[in-house]
Amino acid sequence: MRRYSAFAIVREALRHHSGWERAWTAPAPKPCYDVIIVGAGGHGLATAYYLGKIHKITNVAVIEKGWLGGGNTGRNTTIIRSNYLQDPSAAIYEKARALYETLSQDLNYNVMFSPRGVIMLAQTEHEVRGYRRTAHANALQGVQTAFISPERVRELCPIIALDGPRYPVLGGLWQARGGTARHDAVAWGYARACSAMGMDIIQQCAVTGIRSRNGQVTGVETTQGAIACARLGIVVAGHSGVLADMAGFRLPIESVALQALVSEPIKPCMDVVVMANTVHGYMSQSDKGEMVIGGGADGYNTYAQRGSFHHIEDTVRALIETFPMISRLKMLRHWGGIVDMTGDRSPIISKTPLGNCFINCGWGTGGFKAIPGSGWAMAELMARGTSDLAGPFALDRFRAGRFIDESVAAGVAH
Amino acid sequence: MLILRCPYCGVHADETELTPGGEAHLTRPGPGASDDDFEGYLFRRRNPRGVHFERWCHTCGCGKWFHAARCTVTHQVFGTYSAQTTEPPGAIIAAIRARRPDWTPT
Numbered sequence: 081m082r083r084y085s086a087f088a089i090v091r092e093a094l095r096h097h098s099g100w101e102r103a104w105t106a107p108a109p110k111p112c113y114d115v116i117i118v119g120a121g122g123h124g125l126a127t128a129y130y131l132g133k134i135h136k137i138t139n140v141a142v143i144e145k146g147w148l149g150g151g152n153t154g155r156n157t158t159i160i161r162s163n164y165l166q167d168p169s170a171a172i173y174e175k176a177r178a179l180y181e182t183l184s185q186d187l188n189y190n191v192m193f194s195p196r197g198v199i200m201l202a203q204t205e206h207e208v209r210g211y212r213r214t215a216h217a218n219a220l221q222g223v224q225t226a227f228i229s230p231e232r233v234r235e236l237c238p239i240i241a242l243d244g245p246r247y248p249v250l251g252g253l254w255q256a257r258g259g260t261a262r263h264d265a266v267a268w269g270y271a272r273a274c275s276a277m278g279m280d281i282i283q284q285c286a287v288t289g290i291r292s293r294n295g296q297v298t299g300v301e302t303t304q305g306a307i308a309c310a311r312l313g314i315v316v317a318g319h320s321g322v323l324a325d326m327a328g329f330r331l332p333i334e335s336v337a338l339q340a341l342v343s344e345p346i347k348p349c350m351d352v353v354v355m356a357n358t359v360h361g362y363m364s365q366s367d368k369g370e371m372v373i374g375g376g377a378d379g380y381n382t383y384a385q386r387g388s389f390h391h392i393e394d395t396v397r398a399l400i401e402t403f404p405m406i407s408r409l410k411m412l413r414h415w416g417g418i419v420d421m422t423g424d425r426s427p428i429i430s431k432t433p434l435g436n437c438f439i440n441c442g443w444g445t446g447g448f449k450a451i452p453g454s455g456w457a458m459a460e461l462m463a464r465g466t467s468d469l470a471g472p473f474a475l476d477r478f479r480a481g482r483f484i485d486e487s488v489a490a491g492v493a494h
Numbered sequence: 495m496l497i498l499r500c501p502y503c504g505v506h507a508d509e510t511e512l513t514p515g516g517e518a519h520l521t522r523p524g525p526g527a528s529d530d531d532f533e534g535y536l537f538r539r540r541n542p543r544g545v546h547f548e549r550w551c552h553t554c555g556c557g558k559w560f561h562a563a564r565c566t567v568t569h570q571v572f573g574t575y576s577a578q579t580t581e582p583p584g585a586i587i588a589a590i591r592a593r594r595p596d597w598t599p600t
């Protein structure tokens with residue numbers, strides 16, 4: 081793999097861009113791999129990357145039914161933060177955030193991580209108390225956050241109306257090193273690095289069955305034929321229930337639609353991310369100038385990849401009160417993704433009832449921020465059989481009642 | 495927009511008038527049931543990509559809970575029926591079979 085650099089740009093400019101290589105290869109599947117990962121979203125690709133980089137397992141295939149990054153990874157609003165409440169969450173989300181800081185250098189691919197700061201608005205007395213508690217918890221966990229006053233909120237984001245009649249701003253939880261990254265670039269950067277280590281990324285290949293013998297996984301059936309493997313990782317977000325069904329177990333997961341929309345591009349007016357969880361809305365401005373807006377999730381099971389329009393109306397109606405200047409903006413695009421919700425709003429990174437079959441899912445409405453940390457933990461679990469980061473997120477926590485309750489921190493916003 | 499007919503009051507209600515209540519026909523295990531049974535009842539869900547039996551409440555109407563059979567991929571509704579039952583009635587099963595010959599109840 082030829083490295084990207086300033087020198088490479090000059091070189092290619094001088095020879096009419098004839099020397100750029102494909103970022104990743106498009107191989108036909110081999111008959112057998114040490115590890116197969118199902119799902120080339122951020123979490124699947126990051127798992128493969130750290131299997132190779134940290135654990136030196138490179139006979140790996142990542143199998144994707146569509147195109148890589150075409151699931152939730154390419155549909156999300158890219159908010160990155162680690163201000164959760166419980167210790168296991170703080171550990172894995174902060175690991176991920178810290179890895180994001182140097183991910184572009186690590187992958188030699190610009191993922192455009194922009195630690196511009198994230199404010200979670202407190203718009204009810206309840207939220208004020210909740211976020212003060214989170215700030216204290218974060219201090220103990222070594223995650224840098226602070227509860228800030230309405231005046232400080234105005235300094236950081238002048239376009240907010242602080243004293244809206246229905247949703248006044250009473251303060252906020254501020255994480256200065258939170259922010260955004262380019263979603264596609266995260267998937268592409270990991271894919272390129274995996275391909276460079278000799279891994280096969282196989283797109284347009286759906287897994288249709290899982291093979292096993294004596295309770296141990298032996299391979300998968302796909303639309304490009306059967307492929308054998310010693311270990312299998314299922315990392316398919318909203319489709320986890322479908323894959324679990326193939327493997328013969330059920331998950332504590334329901335799939336629902338989550339939506340987002342973007343406006344026409346405008347001049348820079350907001351250089352932080354603002355989340356307003358009471359009204360299920362959040363907003364940031366992309367480098368192109370579009371206002372990127374995320375909404376609420378539907379309450380019913382769906383795989384339709386489009387949500388109910390009344391959620392968009394609710395979100396926009398509430399956001400206009402907090403940001404009056406967006407009321408004249410035209411919205412350009414609006415889309416949905418199928419997110420995998422668990423009962424405690426925390427993910428599952430775990431062994432499964434099928435031997436040598438592992439699963440990473442349940443990131444629901446908020447897993448983009450976790451991609452590097454999740455891949456790190458999943459790779460460790462698959463390579464070593466145990467992982468301190470992944471341990472608390474095991475599937476058996478539901479039976480044991482060891483929930484990792486993040487319903488406030490995760491809410492519906494991110 | 496999703497529209498379901500409330501089997502009690504007969505209103506064709508759109509989803510803003512309804513509250514979704516998740517998978518239908520879950521049976522609470524009795525005293526002495528295993529942890530496994532209880533975990534299944536509380537948490538494990540079929541979450542199918544296809545025909546789903548589910549609970550809805552006509553919140554902004556008559557206020558009653560009812561059941562619906564709906565496809566989670568196309569949102570096609572096969573029928574709605576009373577919540578006073580532990581399994582989908584024959585007419586609903588027949589309506590699903592007529593439109594989805596490959597479908598098998600699990």
Ligand SMILES: Cc1cc2nc3c(=O)[nH]c(=O)nc-3n(C[C@H](O)[C@H](O)[C@H](O)COP(=O)(O)OP(=O)(O)OC[C@H]3O[C@@H](n4cnc5c(N)ncnc54)[C@H](O)[C@@H]3O)c2cc1C
Nearest residue numbers: 119121122123145151152153156157159287417447448449
């Ligand atoms: C509208 C929206 C906004 C969001 N905003 C944020 C945010 O601001 N911040 C944040 O942190 N998170 C956010 N999220 C959540 C985040 O997008 C997800 O948690 C994360 O991207 C999940 O990544 P993944 O790799 O697990 O799944 P995905 O990216 O969905 O990848 C799973 C892949 O598996 C493939 N697959 C499925 N079935 C099969 C099969 N049978 N065979 C082969 N491949 C298969 C799919 O095609 C898909 O490409 C948002 C989500 C949505 C929908």
Ligand SMILES: [Zn+2]
Nearest residue numbers: 500503552556
């Ligand atoms: Zn009714």
